[in-house]
Amino acid sequence: MKNITIVADSNIASLDEFFNGATLGQTSEHSVNIVTVAGRDINAQLLADLQPDVLLIRSVTPVGAALLADNESVQFVGSATIGTDHVDQDYLTARNITFANAAGCSKHSVAQYVLTAILTLRPPYWQQSITLGIIGLGNIGSTLAYYANDLGWQVLGYDPLLPASNINNASLEQVLSKSDVVSLHVPLTDKKSTDNKRADAKGASDSNDYPTRHLINAKTLAMMPAQTMLINSARGPVIHANDLEADIARTERQVVLDVFEHEPQVSEHLLSKLAIATPHIAGYTVEGKLRGTQIIYDALCETLAVTPAQSMQALLPLNTFLWTELKTHPERLVTFYDIQQDDAALRSKAVDGQVRGADFDKLRRDYRLRREWQR
Numbered sequence: 001m002k003n004i005t006i007v008a009d010s011n012i013a014s015l016d017e018f019f020n021g022a023t024l025g026q027t028s029e030h031s032v033n034i035v036t037v038a039g040r041d042i043n044a045q046l047l048a049d050l051q052p053d054v055l056l057i058r059s060v061t062p063v064g065a066a067l068l069a070d071n072e073s074v075q076f077v078g079s080a081t082i083g084t085d086h087v088d089q090d091y092l093t094a095r096n097i098t099f100a101n102a103a104g105c106s107k108h109s110v111a112q113y114v115l116t117a118i119l120t121l122r123p124p125y126w127q128q129s130i131t132l133g134i135i136g137l138g139n140i141g142s143t144l145a146y147y148a149n150d151l152g153w154q155v156l157g158y159d160p161l162l163p164a165s166n167i168n169n170a171s172l173e174q175v176l177s178k179s180d181v182v183s184l185h186v187p188l189t190d191k192k193s194t195d196n197k198r199a200d201a202k203g204a205s206d207s208n209d210y211p212t213r214h215l216i217n218a219k220t221l222a223m224m225p226a227q228t229m230l231i232n233s234a235r236g237p238v239i240h241a242n243d244l245e246a247d248i249a250r251t252e253r254q255v256v257l258d259v260f261e262h263e264p265q266v267s268e269h270l271l272s273k274l275a276i277a278t279p280h281i282a283g284y285t286v287e288g289k290l291r292g293t294q295i296i297y298d299a300l301c302e303t304l305a306v307t308p309a310q311s312m313q314a315l316l317p318l319n320t321f322l323w324t325e326l327k328t329h330p331e332r333l334v335t336f337y338d339i340q341q342d343d344a345a346l347r348s349k350a351v352d353g354q355v356r357g358a359d360f361d362k363l364r365r366d367y368r369l370r371r372e373w374q375r
């Protein structure tokens with residue numbers, strides 16, 4: 001095997017522990033050279049200079065023709081994230097470049113973030129049978145439904161791409177109009193052009209038949225009663241930000257945002273209208289981030305045909321936070337994760353009408369990772 005050069009986003013957890021000569025099956029004559037860079041600084045010039053074989057990213061590096069058209073070296077792209085809207089997968093397939101993302105890596109972290117937000121804003125909900133609306137019932141949405149079920153809450157769920165089930169049990173309008181809280185867990189997708197769709201000619205529905213960009217807009221917001229809480233920890237552009245501001249002005253709705261339409265910039269005016277606002281950290285736990293690295297490491301090992309030699313279990317510090325315990329002592333929730341601290345940190349960065357992108361990114365880069373509750 002030859003020397004391997006890896007360019008990696010420095011915000012990926014435990015890079016050196018997972019990607020070194022010993023863990024990638026290299027002999028003593030062959031090395032692994034890993035260059036870490038801020039995700040937003042990974043560009044075509046850097047790839048031209050370094051000629052990497054492997055590119056490891058998170059969500060802030062757009063990957064497609066603009067990055068790779070002049071590059072012949074990259075053979076594997078791994079994104080240590082669930083979301084893939086920053087990656088042109090059709091382009092990678094056409095170029096015969098292997099792609100892997102970390103599906104499901106932070107599903108418990110995000111579901112736990114959502115529960116924390118709800119119970120921080122409405123503590124009596126611990127004891128009440130409320131109706132939780134979930135839009136998108138994949139890894140995160142179904143995990144959230146599991147916790148809701150454990151608390152004795154009703155779930156109204158909408159996912160047109162999955163078969164009906166005990167949680168996929170409602171129309172979009174029903175979820176929006178009948179829930180006490182609506183939480184969004186869809187990928188960011190756009191309608192595919194008719195030409196591209198014809199070329200695919202699969203016949204079956206896919207996510208492009210149900211695009212999510214601006215799924216929540218003036219029309220869908222009008223379906224929601226004023227007292228219904230709205231939470232977005234999916235992707236910012238799933239909500240039309242101007243329509244949301246108009247809705248809050250009219251309804252005084254409690255809205256929780258972890259993601260923003262114009263991220264990493266956030267308007268101070270919007271911020272001032274939100275019940276809780278956090279800098280895209282819903283998935284930022286020790287477990288969520290390590291699992292992200294583990295999944296792309298395993299995928300790279302498969303591509304290189306080597307047996308994985310590193311495991312996140314060996315790197316995880318002890319965790320004593322148990323869901324069963326928390327469930328019977330709800331007052332411990334806030335001492336466990338004080339979401340309002342994250343909210344205050346973001347608000348403190350607002351200057352001259354906005355949080356600047358660099359400050360938003362810095363909050364994320366310096367974030368003290370939380371722990372997941374153990375089930």
Ligand SMILES: NC(=O)c1ccc[n+]([C@@H]2O[C@H](COP(=O)([O-])OP(=O)(O)OC[C@H]3O[C@@H](n4cnc5c(N)ncnc54)[C@H](O)[C@@H]3O)[C@@H](O)[C@H]2O)c1
Pocket residue numbers: 082083084103104106107110135136137138139140141158159160161162185186187188189207210211212215233234235258259280281282283284
């Ligand atoms: N804030 C964070 O830190 C954070 C962390 C992880 C993931 N995310 C975001 O959360 C999203 C969801 O994650 P996941 O792991 O559940 O993904 P997933 O792919 O497992 O599930 C997404 C579900 O959404 C459904 N869906 C697609 N279009 C829909 C539509 N128009 N209406 C309703 N449902 C629709 C799909 O059928 C799928 O079941 C990711 O794509 C990512 O953008 C955010």
Ligand SMILES: O=C(O)[C@H](O)[C@H](O)COP(=O)(O)O
Pocket residue numbers: 011058059060080081082083084106280283284
């Ligand atoms: O899609 C995901 O996995 C999350 O949104 C993830 O937390 C994004 O974080 P980033 O890649 O920007 O560090």
